Amino acid sequence: AQTVTQSQPEMSVQEAETVTLSCTYDTSENNYYLFWYKQPPSRQMILVIRQEAYKQQNATENRFSVNFQKAAKSFSLKISDSQLGDTAMYFCAFTAVIETSGSRLTFGEGTQLTVNP
Amino acid sequence: DGGITQSPKYLFRKEGQNVTLSCEQNLNHDAMYWYRQDPGQGLRLIYYSQIVNDFQKGDIAEGYSVSREKKESFPLTVTSAQKNPTAFYLCASSIDSWTSGTYWGYNEQFFGPGTRLTVL
Numbered sequence: 001a002q003t004v005t006q007s008q009p010e011m012s013v014q015e016a017e018t019v020t021l022s023c024t025y026d027t028s029e030n031n032y033y034l035f036w037y038k039q040p041p042s043r044q045m046i047l048v049i050r051q052e053a054y055k056q057q058n059a060t061e062n063r064f065s066v067n068f069q070k071a072a073k074s075f076s077l078k079i080s081d082s083q084l085g086d087t088a089m090y091f092c093a094f095t096a097v098i099e100t101s102g103s104r105l106t107f108g109e110g111t112q113l114t115v116n117p
Numbered sequence: 118d119g120g121i122t123q124s125p126k127y128l129f130r131k132e133g134q135n136v137t138l139s140c141e142q143n144l145n146h147d148a149m150y151w152y153r154q155d156p157g158q159g160l161r162l163i164y165y166s167q168i169v170n171d172f173q174k175g176d177i178a179e180g181y182s183v184s185r186e187k188k189e190s191f192p193l194t195v196t197s198a199q200k201n202p203t204a205f206y207l208c209a210s211s212i213d214s215w216t217s218g219t220y221w222g223y224n225e226q227f228f229g230p231g232t233r234l235t236v237l
Contacts, residue, residue: 009157033223102215103213107161
């Protein structure tokens with residue numbers, strides 16, 4: 001079974017500053033994907049960034065980047081130049097490449113990020 | 118416009134009643150999913166379906182049932198056996214990553230807007 005843990009229930013950052021959200025996971029699989037999802041107050045789930053486990057290079061998407069440490073099973077999200085619109089709940093998620101599991105996602109508990117003006 | 122719709126947005130139910138949540142997609146996706154969201158617990162998988170007329174239990178299937186008679190529809194029934202049904206329910210769909218035993222790479226899950234169910 002896979003588990004995903006986010007140890008920071010809440011975080012805050014000043015506008016234009018940088019913040020890092022933490023995530024750890026546990027799995028016995030070697031082939032998998034990791035994700036960060038954003039859920040703003042509208043509650044619509046939005047994919048922010050994804051990382052393939054077989055890729056050593058950390059994924060980046062504009063102001064969002066990850067620090068993927070496979071051996072440590074750590075997957076943190078860095079948000080640079082934080083904007084007010086980044087205020088949301090952020091979920092770390094995992095999916096293993098197993099045919100019988102489809103593409104089911106396992107989510108962490110979430111981190112509520114507030115960007116202050 | 119292509120997308121996923123869930124209805125209703127808010128649903129109230131009396132204890133002991135079954136209720137069905139609707140999920141429809143016009144993205145031509147094979148795979149569909151139901152997740153439950155509770156405060157402090159993130160999203161948990163209830164059921165998923167990779168193809169019409171087939172579905173699999175997720176992590177918290179007890180007290181729920183689903184059907185997949187059409188590719189575009191994946192309704193979720195919350196039965197009276199579900200002890201604590203008050204929650205936010207999210208439906209998602211994706212292109213199935215597996216075909217005849219071959220993995221074609223991860224395909225993003227697209228989420229609907231959700232249904233908030235409250236048991237009175």
